[in-house]
Amino acid sequence: MAFLLPRLERADIVYKTLNETPFPTAVLVPKTINPKKACPLLVHFHGGGLYTGTNLEPAFLPLELAEAENAIMVSPTYRLLPEATGLNILDDLKDFWEWVRKSLPAYVAEKWPGLTIDLDRTAVFGESAGGYLSLQSAFLFPSVHIKVIMAQYCAIYPDIAAWNPQPAEVPSAADEFINAYIAQIKPGTIRLSSPYPALGDLGQAVKQTGRHRQWLGDNERLTLDYGLRTAEKLxxxxxxxxxxxxxxxxxxxxxxxxxxxxxxxxxxxxxSVQPGDHGFDSPHGLDEPYIAEGIELVRKYWP
Known part of the structure; x- marks a missing residue:
């Protein structure tokens, strides 16, 4: 990703403020962009299990795709667990999309004179938790009119049994570690960014205890079942x-x-199923055969 970033201009803008805490989003414009045409939008949601990570991390493929497709890319922050709940994160998602529709075109036109953005050509891309938020964007906010979803290892829905299952025996040390972390959280704390590998020990404890669902909460809007039942069209x-x-x-x-x-x-x-562990795709570019197949699908509908 580092070698791609210098090829795009980046600006950071606040899309919402809560309890005096600004929520930034990165806006990236390829330096090769053609100002004579309205630019499509590519929205990237970062991964990290909804409890860690930061915007643009990792984001190799969407950066390369934005450059290739003359697209403007936006990557927002959002509240993280366990300081937040799953519903808090969905509220951030809602507020972000409202900002995109109401404010992003004017911001782009002011920041990059001559550029226009075509919100009717919007695609979303996310890895892990970001893939979950990409799917949730289409399920819960149909007015955004997303043209295509690109989601990697994204099944962190609380109603999918194989995701972070409750173990038969919970390791006491892992449980105590989580309890100690939660106990030190001050009321009203908002955490928006913990760059990788921050909180890796917390993530390991969550994996061992199966407590991710507890952090998310039990509201049905967080589930795959609700999204599939309520979405008229995907x-x-x-x-x-x-x-x-x-x-x-x-x-x-x-x-x-x-x-x-x-x-x-x-x-x-x-x-697309390929050999490898979590993040297997990070060194792969647009010319990788399985990615080229996926991009062929994407280009049927976007940009």
């Missing part, structure tokens, strides 16, 4: 998964894909 979807993923088991993503296909058989869905 955009085309490209899902990527590592065969040897130790964080997001392939069985969880298999269930996600099967349930989407059952509920919305009319939706074009490409499921």
């Amino acid at each position: 955009p085309p979807i490209w899902i990527m998964q590592g065969l040897d993923d130790r964080i997001m088991p392939k069985e969880a993503t298999d269930e996600l894909v099967a349930r989407i296909r059952e509920a919305h058989p009319e939706t074009e869905l490409l499921y």
Whole structure:
């Protein structure tokens, strides 16, 4: 990713403020962009299990795709667990999309005179938790009119059994570690960024205890079932998964894909399974054969 960033101009702008805490989003414009045409939008949501990570981390493929497709890319921050709840994160998602529709075009026109953005050509891309937020964007906010979803190892839905299951025996040390972390959180704390590998020990404890669902909360809007029941129509979807993923088991993503296909058989869905662990795709570019196949699907509908 580092070698790609100098090829794009970056600006950071606040899309919402809560309790005097600004929520920034990065806006990136390829230096090769053609100002004579309205630019499509590519929105990137970062991963990290909803409890860690920061915007643009990692974001190799969307950066390369934005440059290739003359697109403007936006990558927002959002509140993180366990300081926040799953519903808090969905509120951030809602507020972000409202800002995109109401304010992003004017911001782009002012920051980059001569550039215009075409919100009717919007695609979303996310890895892990970011893939979950990409899918949730289409499920819960149909007015955004997303043209295509690109989601990697994204099955962190609380109603998918293979994701962070409750173990038969919870390691006491891991449970105590989580309790100690939660105990030191001050009321009203908002955490928006913990760059990788921050909080890796917390993530390991969550994996060992199966407490991710507890952090998310039990509201039905967080579930895959609710999204599939309420969405009248879904955009085309490209899902990527590592065969040897130790964080997001392939069985969880298999269930996600099967349930989407059952509920919305009319939706074009490409499921790319490749050897490798979580983040298997990070060194791969647009010319990798399985990625080229996915990009072929993407280009049928976007930009």
